[in-house]
Each structure stands twice: as structure tokens, then as C-alpha cells.
Amino acid sequence: MVDQAARMFAESPSGEVLPTWVREIDVLLPVTRQFLLDGNIEDLHLVSSDKGVELRAASNLIIDRLKVNEFDLVYAYDPVEGISLEYERAAGTAETFFSSSHLNRSTSATLGKLSDLIRKAMADGEQRVGVLIRFAGRLWRDEQTAGTDLRSLFTLAEKLAHAEPDLELPQRRPDSIGGVVVWIGGHHGEPPRWLADGDQVSSISVAKPELGIRRAAASSLMANLPGFTELPAEQATSAITSFARLSDGMVLRDLSHIVTLAVDADVPPAAVETAIRSLRFGVSESPWADPDLLRRVADGEAKVSARVLGQPVAVARSLDVLLRAATGLTGAHIGGATVNRPQGILFFAGPTGVGKTELAKSLAELLFGVEDAYTRFDMSEFSAEHSEARLIGAPPGYVGFGAGGELTNAVRQKPFSILLFDEIEKAHPRILDKFLQILEDGRLTDGAGDTVYFSETVIIFTSNLGASPSPTSGKTDKEPPVTRRSDPYEVTQARVHKAITRHFTEELQRPEILNRIGDNIIVFDYISETIARELVKNYLNTATATVKARFNLTLDIAPAVADAVTQAALKNLDFGGRGVSSAVESAFVNPLARALFRIPDRSAHATVTDLRSTASGWELTVMAEG
Numbered sequence: 001m002v003d004q005a006a007r008m009f010a011e012s013p014s015g016e017v018l019p020t021w022v023r024e025i026d027v028l029l030p031v032t033r034q035f036l037l038d039g040n041i042e043d044l045h046l047v048s049s050d051k052g053v054e055l056r057a058a059s060n061l062i063i064d065r066l067k068v069n070e071f072d073l074v075y076a077y078d079p080v081e082g083i084s085l086e087y088e089r090a091a092g093t094a095e096t097f098f099s100s101s102h103l104n105r106s107t108s109a110t111l112g113k114l115s116d117l118i119r120k121a122m123a124d125g126e127q128r129v130g131v132l133i134r135f136a137g138r139l140w141r142d143e144q145t146a147g148t149d150l151r152s153l154f155t156l157a158e159k160l161a162h163a164e165p166d167l168e169l170p171q172r173r174p175d176s177i178g179g180v181v182v183w184i185g186g187h188h189g190e191p192p193r194w195l196a197d198g199d200q201v202s203s204i205s206v207a208k209p210e211l212g213i214r215r216a217a218a219s220s221l222m223a224n225l226p227g228f229t230e231l232p233a234e235q236a237t238s239a240i241t242s243f244a245r246l247s248d249g250m251v252l253r254d255l256s257h258i259v260t261l262a263v264d265a266d267v268p269p270a271a272v273e274t275a276i277r278s279l280r281f282g283v284s285e286s287p288w289a290d291p292d293l294l295r296r297v298a299d300g301e302a303k304v305s306a307r308v309l310g311q312p313v314a315v316a317r318s319l320d321v322l323l324r325a326a327t328g329l330t331g332a333h334i335g336g337a338t339v340n341r342p343q344g345i346l347f348f349a350g351p352t353g354v355g356k357t358e359l360a361k362s363l364a365e366l367l368f369g370v371e372d373a374y375t376r377f378d379m380s381e382f383s384a385e386h387s388e389a390r391l392i393g394a395p396p397g398y399v400g401f402g403a404g405g406e407l408t409n410a411v412r413q414k415p416f417s418i419l420l421f422d423e424i425e426k427a428h429p430r431i432l433d434k435f436l437q438i439l440e441d442g443r444l445t446d447g448a449g450d451t452v453y454f455s456e457t458v459i460i461f462t463s464n465l466g467a468s469p470s471p472t473s474g475k476t477d478k479e480p481p482v483t484r485r486s487d488p489y490e491v492t493q494a495r496v497h498k499a500i501t502r503h504f505t506e507e508l509q510r511p512e513i514l515n516r517i518g519d520n521i522i523v524f525d526y527i528s529e530t531i532a533r534e535l536v537k538n539y540l541n542t543a544t545a546t547v548k549a550r551f552n553l554t555l556d557i558a559p560a561v562a563d564a565v566t567q568a569a570l571k572n573l574d575f576g577g578r579g580v581s582s583a584v585e586s587a588f589v590n591p592l593a594r595a596l597f598r599i600p601d602r603s604a605h606a607t608v609t610d611l612r613s614t615a616s617g618w619e620l621t622v623m624a625e626g
Contacts, residue, residue, distance in 0.1 A: 019206070021206050033181065036203040037184050037205075044056065044253045045057070045252065070128065071130050074131075074132070076134060077110075077114050083105075083117060121179035121180075136184055158195060160198075161197075161201045163200050191203070218247070222269055225259065225269045226263070226266055226267075235269075258272065261275040262274075286456065294327065301319055308358050309355070310531035311355050311525060314524050325343035344459070345458075346461070347520055348360070348463070349523050352464055352576055357420065360376075373418065375418070382428060392407060393405035411453070418457065432508065432513060467482060483495045485573060485574060496521075500514070532569055532580050539580070539584040543588065547596070552604070556607040560611075588611070592622070604625075607622070
């Protein structure tokens with residue numbers, strides 16, 4: 001394990017295998033006055049040697065390297081503790097260099113003392129002094145509202161960043177320049193441009209650990225898990241590899257926390273995924289592992305079909321995807337490569353008003369017991385490039401930073417849910433690029449740099465492509481014809497597939513999105529007359545039930561009236577179920593609302609006896625009884 005990690009690191013003269021960013025500091029010390037460290041610098045970092053693997057904090061690694069490079073004094077500053085002495089090569093050196101009365105104090109004057117310390121460190125010809133500034137991102141964010149002491153510190157830093165070069169070249173390689181300042185920024189604030197562009201400044205960005213690093217760290221950390229040392233070598237290696245893959249996108253500090261949670265809950269090595277889920281979502285048990293969920297999905301076809309009428313293919317294929325997730329077989333054919341991907345990906349396509357959104361609601365209720373366990377995003381609201389910030393949150397320096405995005409917040413609040421992206425073809429192409437990471441890696445980084453995981457969600461896209469004319473219809477012979485209600489389902493399916501493929505490959509030039517969706521494009525059929533009649537019957541029954549609950553009035557509907565409403569609905573089938581609903585509302589509900597005011601208050605029973613269309617709209621007759 002160590003050998004694989006070592007190839008991604010650099011070996012120091014002492015034989016230790018160090019992160020490359022540490023070796024970069026080593027190499028640049030002779031010519032650099034200030035270092036800017038950002039990215040994943042606040043994480044734990046892997047160091048390996050013949051003694052094994054060790055995880056260490058960045059500040060400790062920097063201090064050790066300054067010791068190795070024979071610095072006499074090393075100081076550190078942070079906004080809470082003030083200035084502290086971290087290393088003194090020779091006893092008594094520090095007291096003569098910088099008064100101990102200024103140490104370990106955090107007052108309004110501390111920044112002024114820090115400027116004095118840095119100025120002295122750079123000017124002193126006898127002592128080699130290093131100064132670490134922790135949480136530097138906090139200082140950079142305060143630049144616009146800085147007080148006198150902070151402005152003085154920044155002025156000094158800018159002067160050092162653009163210092164005049166030394167014209168006298170050394171005859172041998174110098175050990176280091178006299179003093180050095182290391183700004184530890186992290187990912188919560190970008191350094192000012194005037195500092196980052198300095199000739200005497202080196203910017204180093206620390207990346208998140210890749211698979212080889214996580215595997216090496218897992219090898220060391222998992223030794224603390226109960227029963228790990230007794231595992232056969234093959235099982236131990238498998239557990240380490242699984243841990244490294246499941247922690248994709250995490251940092252080494254997260255891996256350490258996961259092992260702590262696993263030890264606390266007495267989790268065996270083979271079940272480390274439980275501890276990972278605890279860290280990510282705050283729960284150890286996944287709803288996907290619930291045996292009752294497997295039963296509900298396996299027996300759910302009749303229940304879902306009762307709500308989504310006339311779409312047997314769509315219902316069956318959707319439940320197949322959910323059944324695969326409930327049995328733990330998502331990505332089973334390609335091993336651990338998809339461990340963090342969403343539990344299911346569905347692309348609902350076809351005409352408007354045929355049940356695409358209703359099926360998503362039905363699946364949410366089937367999976368989680370409540371219909372509102374899904375979050376809907378109308379992608380027509382994200383047609384502009386800048387609307388990306390609405391989904392993932394504004395980046396640092398922009399209005400709204402820190403508030404989070406609509407998508408990332410929704411997943412944080414309900415990690416086990418369905419995410420519905422309506423009319424996905426209307427979203428800006430740059431926003432579609434975000435889905436590449438979600439569908440492939442199961443995670444997304446928000447505007448604040450925090451990672452959100454989609455591994456417990458079901459992603460559903462809807463689209464009308466191929467079922468309605470596009471804005472470019474008639475402008476090219478390559479555009480496939482749109483479907484018609486009279487087409488057989490097989491023709492509708494083929495045309496919709498062709499339109500979707502053309503849209504993503506030719507118009508958007510993003511075939512990789514289709515590649516992520518795979519064979520999960522589910523085409524809905526048009527509403528037939530038989531299904532429309534069933535819908536009218538359901539809508540009328542719902543209306544009479546509402547009247548009963550609202551007015552305590554039993555309302556009967558004469559067969560001739562029901563037939564008239566049905567005939568009105570059949571004229572609007574091009575708009576699917578919504579057209580049927582609109583016809584029932586116009587022909588029955590609206591005139592019923594007017595007629596209810598003419599019924600005596602004491603009536604307990606009434607019958608709708610007549611329905612007719614007039615110049616001013618529909619009129620119906622209600623005869624009260626008793």
C-alpha cells in the first residue's frame with residue numbers, strides 16, 4: 001500500500017515519503033519569501049517511512065521541514081491564540097529575538113505585533129525565522145473592512161512580495177533566505193491578487209487525496225477496527241480497497257472520522273459503509289437496506305399503475321430500476337466503480353400530460369411512504385448561464401455566498417429522496433455539465449467548496465423532446481418528425497429516442513450525458529380514449545367526494561351528464577391528462593360551483609341532471625332532494 005502512495009509523493013533526503021506540496025516548499029525555500037497554501041491544506045496529510053504510514057496536520061509538516069532546513073525559530077499566528085512560539089533551535093534565542101510578553105495573546109494589537117515579527121524575521125541577518133499564519137483566508141476576507149493593524153500587515157506583505165531582486169548571485173546553493181512567511185489559507189478564501197502575483201511569492205494548491213493515497217491511509221486507519229488484524233490477507237485487502245473506493249471525494253480527515261465512528265459503534269471492517277453513511281448523512285441505516293422497502297417495490301406495480309393510467313411499460317421499467325437499488329445490485333456488474341452513484345437514474349420522455357410527473361410522485365410515495373419525498377426543479381427557470389448559482393450556491397465574493405444552492409440544500413435536507421428535473425432540455429448547457437459529475441461520481445461541490453452526496457437519491461429527468469415541435473422545426477431536414485397521437489407506441493418510442501439523441505449529440509454536443517443515462521430512457525405513450533374515460537370517471541368521483549366533505553352534501557351525477565363531460569374531454573386528448581383535467585374543470589367543476597349556491601342549506605342529497613354548453617360557458621342543473 002505504501003509503495004503505491006509513494007509513487008504519488010516525493011521522497012525527502014531523510015527517506016520519508018512526503019506530499020509533493022511539502023517537497024515543493026523544500027525546493028523553493030532558497031528563493032521564496034512567502035508561500036500561499038490553499039485547497040485541501042487543512043486536511044490531514046500522509047507521510048510514510050520504513051516505520052509505516054502516519055497522518056499529520058499541515059502546520060506540523062511545515063514546522064518539521066523548517067527544522068530540517070535549520071531554521072532557528074518558528075512562530076505561528078492564528079486569530080484565536082495570537083502569536084505562539086512553535087520551535088526554538090537553541091535555548092534562549094527566542095527571548096532575545098521577540099519578547100515572550102507578546103505571545104499567546106489575542107488582542108486588537110496582536111496583528112501589529114505580527115507585522116513587527118515578520119519585519120524583524122526578514123531583516124535579521126543572524127537568525128533564520130519562519131512565520132506561519134493559520135486561517136489566512138479569514139484575514140483575506142476582512143481586507144475590505146480592515147483596521148489599521150491589518151492594513152499595515154497587508155502593506156508589509158505586499159512590499160515583501162515585490163521586493164527588489166538580489167543582484168549578487170551566490171557562489172553555492174544557499175540554505176534558505178533569512179525569513180519566510182507561510183500563509184495557510186485553505187479553501188474558504190482566495191488570496192488577494194496583489195499578493196498572489198508577487199515575484200517573491202509561491203502559490204501552492206493542495207489537491208484532495210486520490211485513490212492511492214486513500215488506500216494507503218485506509219490501510220493504516222483500519223488496523224484500529226475491531227477484528228481487522230485477525231482477517232485473512234485477502235479479506236483485509238478487499239476491505240481496504242472497498243473503504244478507499246467508498247470514500248471517493250472525501251479527504252483523509254474524513255477517513256479518520258469514519259474509523260472513529262466505526263470503532264464507537266463496533267462496526268466490523270466489512271460494514272464500514274455504515275460508518276461512511278453516518279458521517280455523510282447522520283444516519284447509520286439506509287432506507288435502501290430496509291426489507292420492507294424491497295417488498296413494497298416488488299409488489300408495487302398494481303399500486304403505481306392505479307395512479308398512472310395507461311403507462312404499463314413506463315411503470316414496469318421504473319420499478320425494475322428501483323428493485324435493482326433495493327436489492328443492492330446498482331452497479332453490481334462493474335464492481336465498485338459506481339459505489340457513489342445515485343441509486344437510480346430515470347429519463348421520462350414523451351408527450352405532455354401523460355403521467356411523467358405523476359409517476360415520479362408515485363415512486364416517491366412507494367419508496368419513502370410520503371408523496372413529498374421528492375424535490376422538483378423546473379429547468380425552464382435555469383435557461384440562463386448565471387442561474388447555475390441558484391442550483392449550487394454563489395461562489396466566494398458574490399452576493400448570496402454562504403446561503404447555499406437550491407439543489408445542494410435540498411439534498412442536504414433530504415439525502416434519501418427523489419430529485420425530479422422537469423423539462424431538462426430547457427436548461428442551459430453549462431448547467432447540464434453539473435449533471436455529469438452527479439451521474440458519474442454521485443457528488444457535487446457547492447459554491448462554498450463543500451461536497452454534497454447524491455448516492456442515496458433517485459434522479460429523474462423529464463422531457464418533451466420528439467413529442468412537440470422544437471423552436472427550430474422546419475429549419476433543417478435532419479430534425480426527426482414529431483410524434484402524433486395516432487402513432488403506434490413503437491413509432492412514438494423510436495421517434496422520441498431519435499429526437500433525444502439528436503438533441504444531446506448534435507445540438508448540445510454533449511453525448512456524454514446520454515452515456516451516463518444509459519438505457520434508462522423511458523418513453524411514455526399518448527393517452528388513449530379508454531384511459532381518458534377512466535380519468536374522467538376518477539375526476540368526477542373526486543369532485544363529488546370533495547363536495548361531500550366540504551358541504552356534507554351527497555351529489556349524484558346523471559349518466560347523460562357524465563357522458564357529456566367525457567365527450568368534452570375526448571376533444572382535448574392532444575394535451576394528455578392535463579387536457580382531460582382541464583375539460584372536467586371547465587365543463588363540470590366551474591358550473592357546479594355556481595349551482596351549489598342555489599341549493600337549499602338543509603339539503604343532504606342532490607343530483608346533477610343536466611349539462612349544456614351555452615355562449616357564456618357551461619351550465620348544469622342540480623336538483624336538491626329532502
